[in-house]
Amino acid sequence: MKRVLSGMQPSGQPTLGNYIGAMKNYVELQHTHDCYFMVVDLHAITVPQEPAALKEQTESVTALYIAAGIDPAKATVFLQSHVHQHAELGWLLTTLTYMGELERMTQFKDKSEGKESVGTGLFTYPSLMAADILLYNADLVPVGDDQKQHLELTRDLAHRFNQRFGDTFTIPEPYIPKVGARIMSLDDASKKMSKSNPNQGSFIAMLDEPAVIRKKISRAVTDSGREVKFDPQNKPEVSNLMSIYAQCSNKSIAEIEALYDGQGYGPFKKDLAEHVVSVLEPIQQRYKDIRQSGELYAILRQGAERAGEQAEKMIRVAREKMGFLVL
Numbered sequence: 001m002k003r004v005l006s007g008m009q010p011s012g013q014p015t016l017g018n019y020i021g022a023m024k025n026y027v028e029l030q031h032t033h034d035c036y037f038m039v040v041d042l043h044a045i046t047v048p049q050e051p052a053a054l055k056e057q058t059e060s061v062t063a064l065y066i067a068a069g070i071d072p073a074k075a076t077v078f079l080q081s082h083v084h085q086h087a088e089l090g091w092l093l094t095t096l097t098y099m100g101e102l103e104r105m106t107q108f109k110d111k112s113e114g115k116e117s118v119g120t121g122l123f124t125y126p127s128l129m130a131a132d133i134l135l136y137n138a139d140l141v142p143v144g145d146d147q148k149q150h151l152e153l154t155r156d157l158a159h160r161f162n163q164r165f166g167d168t169f170t171i172p173e174p175y176i177p178k179v180g181a182r183i184m185s186l187d188d189a190s191k192k193m194s195k196s197n198p199n200q201g202s203f204i205a206m207l208d209e210p211a212v213i214r215k216k217i218s219r220a221v222t223d224s225g226r227e228v229k230f231d232p233q234n235k236p237e238v239s240n241l242m243s244i245y246a247q248c249s250n251k252s253i254a255e256i257e258a259l260y261d262g263q264g265y266g267p268f269k270k271d272l273a274e275h276v277v278s279v280l281e282p283i284q285q286r287y288k289d290i291r292q293s294g295e296l297y298a299i300l301r302q303g304a305e306r307a308g309e310q311a312e313k314m315i316r317v318a319r320e321k322m323g324f325l326v327l
Contacts, residue, residue: 004029009040010040011057017184017192025142036078036307038078039079042081078306082303085315088315089311092322097124130157134172146182161318165322185197186202187201188202188221201216206284220237222241228256230242248278
């Protein structure tokens with residue numbers, strides 16, 4: 001059984017884009033793969049975080065994992081900071097990473113743009129991301145288009161380590177779903193739907209109330225036409241809404257086009273909102289139940305124990321290969 005590893009940062013509320021592009025795939029993968037799903041709280045602190053907010057968001061994202069359908073009995077769910085080997089292997093791989101490789105990272109350029117000073121953690125975190133993956137010898141890593149560059153660096157570092165110190169790490173492959181891998185912003189389809197966008201109307205949070213969801217979709221940008229047609233080149237905003245519709249209704253793009261032939265955007269948006277609500281409302285109820293039950297910490301303790309066992313095996317091998325004294 002192939003091993004899958006993926007993670008999500010606990011910064012801001014996860015969006016519908018996170019659900020469609022990541023969590024929905026996690027739920028499917030857990031039935032056919034050995035899955036490790038983590039909340040990457042060490043990555044979150046590469047930019048300043050309010051401690052109380054970080055703690056709350058970490059619990060919230062973990063609860064949404066479970067509410068979305070990830071089963072802790074089938075998949076290992078844990079916090080990055082609960083498995084100290086991540087930080088250790090992250091440092092070991094940082095020593096093998098070249099400055100030029102990190103300088104080329106587009107996410108670093110985007111996140112540091114316009115800032116007077118930038119922490120070194122934001123610069124070096126791709127090395128820690130590589131450690132997250134290689135620590136578990138993951139075969140597949142679900143990634144969006146914006147993360148491909150980081151996975152390429154991970155592959156390069158695994159290859160570099162193996163060449164220098166002998167075969168140790170599995171070279172991971174990307175797992176990119178064909179449809180719905182990248183849901184775009186509701187106000188600008190050239191940008192990914194992001195929880196960090198200051199315009200609240202640009203994204204649908206997984207915990208948005210149904211009334212809020214309906215309002216955001218009714219105000220979503222379309223174009224001056226009225227044809228519900230999938231054409232990412234000429235109708236990017238409408239095509240993005242159709243992708244969301246397809247993912248939330250299990251209808252094909254062709255079926256959606258036929259359904260709204262000649263009807264315009266009004267009925268399409270109204271039905272889209274109901275499909276999104278029907279997907280998110282049950283998740284929101286399960287989320288409330290999980291938060292109230294107090295089971296979250298038991299799930300995380302179990303996950304940290306399982307992940308820690310695997311991580312310790314790999315870090316011992318890495319230490320020995322690099323020449324450290326291992327007692």
